[in-house]
Amino acid sequence: QVQLVESGGGLVQAGGSLRLSCAASIRTFSIYHMGWFRQAPGKEREFVAAISGNGGVNYYTGSMQGRFTISRDNAKSTVYLQMNSLKPEDTAVYYCAAGRPAQAVRSMTSYDYWGQGTQVTVSL
Numbered sequence: 001q002v003q004l005v006e007s008g009g010g011l012v013q014a015g016g017s018l019r020l021s022c023a024a025s026i027r028t029f030s031i032y033h034m035g036w037f038r039q040a041p042g043k044e045r046e047f048v049a050a051i052s053g054n055g056g057v058n059y060y061t062g063s064m065q066g067r068f069t070i071s072r073d074n075a076k077s078t079v080y081l082q083m084n085s086l087k088p089e090d091t092a093v094y095y096c097a098a099g100r101p102a103q104a105v106r107s108m109t110s111y112d113y114w115g116q117g118t119q120v121t122v123s124l
Contacts, residue, residue: 001025002024002025002026002098002112002113003024003025003113003115004022004023004024004025004096004097004098004113004114004115004116005022005023005024005115005116006020006021006022006094006095006096006115006116006117006118007020007021007022007023007118008020008021008118009094009118009119009120010119010120010121011121011122011123012086012120012121012122012123013122013123013124014086014087014088014122014123014124015085015086016086016122017082017083017084017085017086018083018086018120019080019081019082019083020036020080020081020083020094020096020118020120021078021079021080022034022036022078022079022080022081022096022115023076023077023078024077024078024079024096024098024113025077026077026098026113029074029077029098030053030054030074031053031100031101032053032098032099032100032101033050033051033052033053033098033099033100033101033102033105033110034050034051034070034072034079034096034097034098034099035047035048035049035050035051035096035097035098035099035105035110035111036048036049036050036070036079036081036094036095036096036097037094037095037096037097037108038090038092038093038094038095038120039092039093039095039117040089040091040092040093043092045095045108046061047061047106047107047108048060048061048064048068048081048094049061049064049068049069049070049081050070050105050106051070051071051072051079052101053074053101054074055071055072055074058070059105059106061106067083067084067085067086068081068082068083068084069081069082069084070082079096081094081096083120086120086122087122088122088123088124089122090120090122091120091121091122092120093117093118093119093120094117094118094119094120095114095115095116095117096114096115097111097112097113097114097115098111098112098113099111099112099113100112
C-alpha cells in the first residue's frame, strides 16, 4: 500500500523558512512525478510545485517561484519543498502527492496518491 508522509510544518514568522519533507513508500518512486499542493482555510486546494521522476524538470506556481524550491532524493524516496521568505498568505495545510507521468502536473487529477498534510502557519 502506498503511503506518503509529510513532515516539517510548523509555526514561523514572516520572512522565515521551512523545509517540508514527504517520505513515500513507493517501490518505483523514481517513475512518479511528485507534487506539492496547499489548502488554506475556506479556499480550494491549489498547486504549489511539482518535479519530474528524475528531478530534471520542475514546475511552480508563479507567485511562489523564486521563494519555493522543490527537490527529490530518489535513493530515499523523499521529496522536499524548501520555502523561503514566507508570508502570512502562505499559511495553509501542505500536501504532497504522487502521480504517473502526465502533462497536467498542476492538476490534482494527475495524482494518484496523497499524504495527510502538514500545517504551515506564518505569523506577522
